Amino acid sequence: MIVQEPQCPGPLMDYSPHLLVDLLFQVFDSTEQTSEEVNTFWRGCQEQHDLPTDPNRFAVLTMKALLCCLHWEDGVNSVEDNGGWARLLNAHSRRYAVALLAREKRHVSRPLCSRITLHLLELLSREELCWDLPAMAFLVEVLDCLDTKECGDRVLETLSRNLGSTNKKRRQLALRVVVALSQDPVMAESIWSLSERLVQLLGDADRDVVWMTLSVLDHVLWTSLWTRRHERVRSKDPLISTPTGLQLAEALRPLFDHDDSSVRQGSMVLFSRVIKVIEREGKRPLKPLVCLSLLPLYFHRHDEKVLVKRASQGALLAVTRFLKRRDLGHLVNTEEPWSFGECLLKKDRRRVAKYMHQALPYLRSPQQPLREAAVKFMGIAGGYLRGQPNELQLIIDALQAITDDSSPTVSSLALEIIRFVGNVQTAPYPRFQQLRDQLCGAWNSRPSLWG
Incomplete structure (x- = not known):
C-alpha cells in the first residue's frame, strides 16, 4: 500500500x-x-x-x-x-x-x-x-x-564456513566467490587464511571443486609473490608456513594422476610454485615428499596431453633444482627416455625397491606412453634388484599380467623385460651387464611414442 x-x-x-x-x-x-x-x-x-x-x-x-x-x-x-x-x-x-x-x-x-x-x-x-x-x-x-578493503574479512569469514560444508552446491558457490575474490590483489594474501579449507578441497571427488581450488591457490600464490617482489612488500611472516606447504604439497601429488588433464596440469604448476616458495624458508621437511614426486612427474613427461607434458617438464626441472640434482635436470628433455630412470636409480640405490613399488600402478595406466614408460622402468629397476628374489618376482608377476596389453609395443616390451629379469638372478655379472646393454640398445632402436 x-x-x-x-x-x-x-x-x-x-x-x-x-x-x-x-x-x-x-x-x-x-x-x-x-x-x-x-x-x-x-x-x-x-x-x-x-x-x-x-x-x-x-x-x-x-x-x-x-x-x-x-x-x-x-x-x-x-x-x-x-x-x-x-x-x-x-x-x-x-x-x-x-x-x-x-x-x-x-x-x-x-x-x-x-x-x-x-x-x-x-x-x-x-x-x-x-x-x-x-x-x-x-x-x-x-x-x-x-569495497573489499572494508568488508573482505567478513566475506572470508562467511566463505570459510561454507567451504567446509557437506553440501556440494554450497561448496561450489563458496568456491565461485573465492575465485572472484582471488582476482583482487588486495585479497590475495588474506585468502591464505582459508588455506586449510582449500587444501581439504583438493581431495574432493567433484572435478569442478578441485579445479576451482587449484585455480584459486595458484592465482593467489602468484599474485602474492608478484606483489612482494615488485612492490617491495616486506613481511616477517613467510607467505606459506612450512606445515601448510607440506600439507599442500602432499595434497597435490595424487592429483598428478587425476583423470582430468586440466587437474593434472594445474596440480603440477602449483606444485612447482609451492616448492620454490618453501625452498626459501627451509626445504629439509619437504625433501622426502619432493623425492616421491620424481617418478610420477617422470612418467607424465610423456603424457598424451601436450599441456600436461609441459607442466610435468617444468615441475621436474623445479624438483631437480630443489634436490640439487643437476644430473637429473640435464636429462629432463633427453631423447633417451630410459636415461632419467637409469640415473635416478643409480644414484639412489637404497630406494630402488620403493621406486619400483611406486611405478607398479602405471603399468595399468589408460595411457599407452605411460604404460610403456613403466615397463621400461621395471627393466631398469630389475637390474638394480639383483640379489632380491622377492622383488624380482613381483616385477615378473606384474609384467606377466600385461602381456596381453592392447598395445603390441607394451606387450612386446613386457615379454622382453620378463626374460631380462628372469636372467638377472642367474647370470654372472659380466653376462648381466651385457644383457642390460643389449636391452638399452633395443629401446633406443625401437620406434616408439616417446619422442
Whole structure:
C-alpha cells in the first residue's frame, strides 16, 4: 500500500536494500514447509484484503512494486522476460532467479547492489540461516560492487564456513566467490587464511571443486609473490608456513594422476610454485615428499596431453633444482627416455625397491606412453634388484599380467623385460651387464611414442 502512493516516503527509500532482502527471505521461507499457524494467519489476511492465494507470490508482487518505485522498471521487465520471477517461486530454481536478479541490479545500480550485499553478509553470519545458497548466489554476482578493503574479512569469514560444508552446491558457490575474490590483489594474501579449507578441497571427488581450488591457490600464490617482489612488500611472516606447504604439497601429488588433464596440469604448476616458495624458508621437511614426486612427474613427461607434458617438464626441472640434482635436470628433455630412470636409480640405490613399488600402478595406466614408460622402468629397476628374489618376482608377476596389453609395443616390451629379469638372478655379472646393454640398445632402436 505504501509503495503505491504517488510519493514514497524517504525512509522507505533509505531502507529499500533491507526491505528487498527481507522480501526475498519471505519468498524463500514461504516455499519451504509452512506451519499451520502461519497458514491460518495468511488466510485471514487474504480474506480481509483480497490478497493472492500464496504468500510467496504476494511477496514477489510486493518486491516488483518496490523496485518499480525505485525506478527500476526496465530491470523488472528484463527479469520477467527471462522467467526470473516465476523461477523465484520454485524452490528448485530460485538460486538461478536470485543470480539473474543480482546481475540485472548490478547493471542498473551498483550502489544499491553494494548495500544489499552488505546486508546479506550480516544475515549470512547467522548460523541458523536457511537460505544461504540463494544468498551466496547473489553474492557471487555482485562482488565487484563491494569495497573489499572494508568488508573482505567478513566475506572470508562467511566463505570459510561454507567451504567446509557437506553440501556440494554450497561448496561450489563458496568456491565461485573465492575465485572472484582471488582476482583482487588486495585479497590475495588474506585468502591464505582459508588455506586449510582449500587444501581439504583438493581431495574432493567433484572435478569442478578441485579445479576451482587449484585455480584459486595458484592465482593467489602468484599474485602474492608478484606483489612482494615488485612492490617491495616486506613481511616477517613467510607467505606459506612450512606445515601448510607440506600439507599442500602432499595434497597435490595424487592429483598428478587425476583423470582430468586440466587437474593434472594445474596440480603440477602449483606444485612447482609451492616448492620454490618453501625452498626459501627451509626445504629439509619437504625433501622426502619432493623425492616421491620424481617418478610420477617422470612418467607424465610423456603424457598424451601436450599441456600436461609441459607442466610435468617444468615441475621436474623445479624438483631437480630443489634436490640439487643437476644430473637429473640435464636429462629432463633427453631423447633417451630410459636415461632419467637409469640415473635416478643409480644414484639412489637404497630406494630402488620403493621406486619400483611406486611405478607398479602405471603399468595399468589408460595411457599407452605411460604404460610403456613403466615397463621400461621395471627393466631398469630389475637390474638394480639383483640379489632380491622377492622383488624380482613381483616385477615378473606384474609384467606377466600385461602381456596381453592392447598395445603390441607394451606387450612386446613386457615379454622382453620378463626374460631380462628372469636372467638377472642367474647370470654372472659380466653376462648381466651385457644383457642390460643389449636391452638399452633395443629401446633406443625401437620406434616408439616417446619422442
